[in-house]
Amino acid sequence: MNISLNWLSTHLDLSGKSIDEISDLFTFAGVEVEGIVTKGIASEKIVVGQIMEAVQHPDADKLKVTQVDAGEGQLRQIVCGAKNYKVGDKVPCCLPGADLGGFVIGETKMRGVESKGMLAAAEEIGLPKGEDGLLILPEDSPVGVPVKTLFDSDTLLELEVTPNRPDLLSHAGMGRELATLLKTPLLTEKSPETATAAASADFIKLESAEACPFYTATRIDNVTVTESPDWLKERLTSIGLRPINNVVDITNYVLHETGQPLHAFDASKVSGALVIRHATDGEKFIALDESEHTLTPEDLLISDKSGAALALAGVMGGLDSGVTESTTSILLESAYFSPSGIRRTSRRTFLSSDSSYRFERGADPQAVLPAAALAIKLMESRLPDGSIQTAGKLPEPPSPVTLDLDRLHHLLGDSISTEAAEEILTRLGLNKLAEGKWAIPSFRQDLTRHIDLAEEITRVHGLDNVPSRLRATLVPTSDTDAAYDADMILRRRLAALGLYECQTIKLIAENQMTDILPLRPLQDGDIIRVKSPLSEDHAIMRPSIVPGLVASAERNARQQAKSLRLFEMGRVFRNAGGGKAKDQESDNLAILVSGNVTPSSWAAKDRPADLYDAKAILSALLPGHAISLKPKDRENVSLAADIKAGDQTIGAFARLSLKRERDLDFTHPVFIAELDLGKLRKLILGKFQVEPLPQFPGSTRDAAMELGIDTPNADIEAALGKANEALLVSYECFDLFTDPSGEKIPADRKSIAYRFNYRDSSRTLKQQDVDAAHKKVLEALGKVSGLTFR
Amino acid sequence: MDANRLQLNPSNGPLYAGIPTIVTYNGSNFANLVPLKYKYPLLFASIRVHSRLIIQNEGALFLEWQNRHQTKLLPRPLLSAIPLPPPMNEQIASIQSQALELIATATDERSLDDARVASIGKKGTLSLAGALIKDIPNEEKAAFGQSLNAARTAITSAIDEKQAALQEVADKAALSGIDLTLPARALPTGGLHPLTLIRDEAIQILRRMGFALAEGPEIEDEYHCFDALNTPADHPARNEKDTFYFNSGKLLRTHTSSVQIRTMETAAPPIRIIAPGSAYRRDEIDATHLSVFNQLEGLFVDTDVTLPDLKGTLEYFFHEMFGTSTEVRFRPHFFPFTEPSFEIDVKLQIKGQPPRWIEVAGCGMVDPAVFESINATRKDNALDPTKITGFAFGMGLDRLAMIRWGIRDIRLLIENDTRFLSQFA
Known part of the structure; x- marks a missing residue:
């Protein structure tokens, strides 16, 4: 919301307060200052100066050396190039230190002659451009006073008012709040208008007392729709509004002055009475911004006897019912609409206005009549008493609220006295009743409970005045703590292995589904889609992290990154059983x-x-666990496999399909893995006891074998498993050789060499023991199809 | 004489290594002279296994051999044909000088070792000469022994010196030609994401104060995200323009505050938790907005939790985070689920700018209405709002990261450009 400091100053005396002080006041009232815009002359160091003498500069034809009286007791020498003045004129004199929009005036020499300041043209000091040369000020301008006092200047404050404080959404409301905080009185000439009103059953037909408890309308005839007077236009422009005509401008002015929205109908466009009714289902409404809306019975309309929709109540007028230049009579609406109805209509129609903004937060019911009276007064209409026609009745005033002093002092750490706390409430307009109860003013509908009063006291008291207390508590480690610790171990391991951790958006595009690597197959209905995505790029909840990494890799590859080693940990989302089990979340790596x-x-x-x-990365991630890949067909990818730790499946592995790699312009194979973080955490956090170191030496034997090139290594490992040789403690493959040319070994064969380590934990093995064990191992290997020893 | 002639072939002149020499007696072979390994004049020779060549100090040569445990001495005249070696001291001197020369000319470990073996090795020239001591008359043994020892000492120390010299040369060679200024071999570098770093830092600080981690689902229902948090049904945040909804009616949580509710539904006071996690808002992604962002939520609920606790905890947190001299201020604010509520600013200097207040978190005392709705769900009064109080806080981790490292564009946090990520490695 925009507040003009000049306008605000009509409510309370802000003189002597710097803009920073006022800004801090707002900040600590809970109103965020989002912007400060100064209009007009800002600097105090631009003062009225009288030119007492002007002589030709000795070394410059176009310059004169002036002696200026700036009210300092002695003359100030300033070199000036303007021609439009005469000695005796009063002009803006910028003293050293004056800031002209970032350019700071100093003392200098011009062509060898001292110049202690600058005489300025209008545009140089932030005023509209005038005649060429210096700005000649009126003869009666007092010498030495800041020029800004001669011209209108203003400061616009852009404020963010929290939704619980609709009472601050006006200059009067903001003035009331500042006066409380500053402990200064409000200026009495701005007290609300009083008005008399008369109930009318004929003129206003109120069909929904729930949505609109209180409605008033005033007929004003003999209206001349014309341009607004200067003061009014200035008020509106000072808060960024565009003046339209006197009627519209007055309603806007009253809204920003009192916080009460008004609406003016062209009386000639209203047939019969005003009817406040709910819309019929599917009823059409064209707003004055020409947008068309289909309404529901939840929406409240201002209509007339003909049934025509004149306005969407409290939100926006209709296209045809508004005031135009030809309007001669108006119906002025001032009403109290219930917040929730306005909120619903505004949300659903995407229509919002200064009016709906206030109604949906809660306007002050007590402002309805004074606001109408103020508008009538501004229209210079002398209307007989009772011209304001009313329907319905004003809501009950807020119920009194009890302040629990014990809880208040506990909350604030005994940092405030009861008297001081009560004084704050009193200043805020509350009245102390008996038994700790407080009467609440109508503009503070947000105060309904003890804690609401405590908040007001805390806010005004300030947390600066509350002591700090430091407490630590012993808490047991939660499962989430343990999981977090495991995740950090894994993260650091991966980083140490030369991988960068990524973070990608969890909403992905439909076309990224080709890259998913779900741990369990997805059926139709297992993908979770958001209802109204911002774009198709972020339409579904990721069932797998890999697509995000592929996109990140692609982006890096485009930036000529030659080495892509990435990982990410986080949530994945899916339904299961074709959508039967909903919204399953788990953590993956x-x-x-x-x-x-x-x-x-x-x-x-x-x-x-x-x-x-x-x-190798997978193995190094879980040292001490036998990591293997078990081939398993998957759609869209190549070389797909389950990742196993021992017998447990912990994830999925693949290479992107070669077509996908080509489509994404990857020049090297892209390997991807998605692992179940839940299982990894268990493996990481599992307790273990150390193995004793071997006490007796072992022996090794090598075996060189040849077998069909397509025979998987797993067959060898399976055979070794079947050998079940107790002395064989470990083995490793130490050589692999193929020769596509077929010269050294046939092209369809591979040569592979293993080393076998034999050991007995209880004795030193004799050579014949090792030989016997090795023989058994070789016999088992011999059963692998096509295997021969070399 | 001819009948008893001992003959060494070749018969005249010194014998040389490498030339097989047969010893004949009366024309028949009775022994082989072991071919000597080295190219220098034969001074002594041993006859394999059974025989020994003995030189007496006067220079006469006797050949003694053993055969079937018998020792026979050849008659002296028979040996006259064999040229007599020089006297013993000269021979030792000669052995020494030849050994020293060999040592001096050795160029590596191997040739030095050969020189050692040839002189003082088991069958080296000096060792063989030493073996003669038992055949030397007693009165001369001492002198002979001394000259032997002197020669051995000279040779040994020459070998040691040469060995040290050779080692020095080798060591120097081993380190020469190495260019310290060549770049390193390459190892891959990796690193944690800045969000992980800042999140971990925040968690470490809060754990020191005794907060345990908690979590909850990101696909949340309206009850946990809004209703239980005292957010009215027509609150501005609760619409499809600002919040991602699903056809099921569920939504993507708009804040991690829903974890407060999830935790309080099952736990009993004292509750002291923090919940880092993702939150979602329907914001177009730009330099300052992400539709998915990261928060850290905190909650402390007990019988005696007051504003001083809230203030002390969060001051401590931000002092740990940004330095103990950092100014922290609490601005009154409004959140539906806390009352009173505050926003927290810290005064920070960003490079090239004057210090300014920067908003870093929101906080407040848990609104009693929140306790009431949880009690209704729990069907008990475990969180009796007349006895139980609490404070809650929430902060944007993306924002903290941006402040900490001067990140201007929030999108850098999700683009995963390795040129960006490597700065945190």
Whole structure:
């Protein structure tokens, strides 16, 4: 909301307060100052100066050396190039230090002659451009006073009023609040108009007392619709409103002065009485901004006998019922509409106005009649008493509220006296009743409970005046704590392995679904879509993190990143069973690896990551767990597999389909993995006991084998498992060789070498024991299809 | 004489290594001279296994051999054909000088070791000479022993010196030609996301004060996101323009405050939790807005929780976060679920700007209406609003990260450009 400081000053005396002080006042009243705009001359150092003498500059034809009386007791020498003045004229004199919009005047020498300031033209000091040369001030301008006092200047404050304080949405309301905080009186000439009114059953037909408890309308005849007087136009422009005509401007003025919205109908467009009724289902309404709306019975209309919709009550007038230049009689509406109805209509129709903004937050019912009276007065209409016709009745005044002093002092840490607390409430317009009860003014409908009063006291008292207390409590570790700790361990491991942690938006696009790697298959109905997405790019809740990483990788690749090693942890969302089990959330870890394994260097050739690099990251993430990939078909991706830790499936692995890699312009294979963070946490946090170190030496035996190139290594491992040799404690594959040319070994064969480690934990093995064990192992290997020993 | 002739082939002149020499007696072979390894004049030779060549100090040569445990001495005249070696002291001197020369000319460990073996090795020239001591008359043994020891000492120390010299050269060579200024080999670098870093920092601070972590769903119902938080049904936030809804009627939580409700529904006071998590608002993504952002929620509910607790806790938090001298202020504000409510500003200096107040969090005392609606759900009075009080706070982690690191555009936090991320590695 915009507040003009000049306008506000008609309610209370703000002289002597700097704008920063006023801004702080608002801040600590709970009103955020979002902007301060100064209009007119800002600087105090631009004063009225009288030119007492002007002689030719000795070294410059176009300059004169003037002696200026700026009310300082002695003359000030200023070099000036203007021609439009004569000695004796009064002009703006900028003293050293005057800030002309960022340009600060100083003392200087011009062509060797001292110049202690500047004589200014109108536009130089922020006024509209006048005649060429200096701004000649009126002869009676007092020498030495700031020029700003001779011209209108104003400060516009852009304020953010919280929704609980509709009483602050006007200059009168804001003035009342500041007067309370400053402990200064309000200026009495601005007290509300009083008005007499008469109930009317004929003129106003009020059909919904719930949506509109109180409605008034005043017929004003012999109206001349014309331009508003200057003062009114100035008021409106000072808060950024465009003057339209005197009638509309007066209603706008009254709204921003009192907070009570008014509406003026052209009386000639209203047939018979005003009817305040709910819309019929599907009724059409064209607002004065020419937008068309289909209404529901929840919406309240101002209508007439003909049934025509004149206005959407409290929100916006209709296109045809408003005041125009040809209007001669008006019906002036001032009413109290219930907040929730206005709120619903405004939300549903996406129509909002200064009027609906106030009604939906709660206008002051007691302002209805004074606001009407003020408007009538401003229209210079002398109407007989009782011309304001009313229907319905004003809502009951707010119920008294009890202030619990014990709880108040506890809340504030005993930092305020009861007297001081009560004084604050009194200043805020509350009246102390018996038994700790307080009467609430009608403009503070938000005060209904003890805590509301306590809040007011706290706010005015200020948290600065409340002591600080430091307390720590012992709390047991929660499951969430444990999960967090596990996540941090995993994060740090991945970072140490050379991966960057990412954060992507959890709302993804439909077309990103090609990249998903869900841990359980998705059926129709398992994807969760938001109802009204901001764009198709963010339409569905991600069922998998991988798509976000693929998009991040793509963006980095476009920036010529050669090494893409990314991970992200976070929520994924899905339904299950084709939508039967709704809104399942779980935490996943996703990894993406593509491109160079290390940054480029002189010491090694660039090498793009292959499958086994990706697998190495998975293994290093969970040391001590046997990580394996078990091939499993998946849509849209290649090389798909389940990731296993021992026998447990902990995630899904794949390479993007080669087509997808080409489509996204990836030049290297893109490996992706999505892991179940819940399972990883259990693996990370599992308790364990150390294995004793071996006490006896072991022996190793190697075996070089040859087998079909398509025979998976898993067959060898399976055979070793079947050998079930107790002495075989570990083995490793230490060589793999293929020769596509077929020269060294047939092209369809591969040579593979394993080392087997034999050990007995209770004794040193004899050679024949090792030989026997190795023989058993080799026999088991011999059963692998197509395997021969070399 | 001819009948008893001992003959060394070749018969005249010193014997040389590498030339197999057969010893014949009366024309028949009775021994092989071990071919010597080195190219210098044969001074002594040993006859393999059974025989020994003995040189007497006067220079006469006897050959003694053992055969089937018998020792026979050849008659002296038979040996006259063999040239007599020089006297013993000369021989030792000669051994020493040849050994020293070999040592001096050694160029590496291996040739030095060869020189050692050739002189003082088990079968080296000096060792073989030493073996003769038992055949030397007693009165000369001492002198012979001394000259032997002197030679051995000289050779050993020459070897040691040479070895040290060779090592020095090798060590120098091992370090020469290494360019310290060449760039490093490459290792991949990785790092945590700035949001993780700032979140972890916040969590560490709050854990020190005894807050435990809590969480809740991001797809929330209106009750937990709004109703229970005292937000009326027609509150401005509750519409499809500002909040993401689903056809099911559920929504994406607009704040992590819903976790307060979830926690209080099951736990009993004292409750002291923090809940970091995502929240969603239907904002177009631009330099200052994200539709998905990150918050950290805090809640302390007990029988004696007051504004001084709220103030002390949050002052401590922001002093830890931004430095103990950072000014913190509490501005009155409005939230439906707290009363009184405040926004918290800290006064910070951003590079190149004068210090200014920057909003960092919202907080307040839990509104009794929140306790009442939870009690209604719990069907008890565990959170009796006449006895239980509490404070809650919430802060935007994205915003804290932006303030901490001077990030101007919030989109950097979701674009994952590695040039950005690597700055946090």
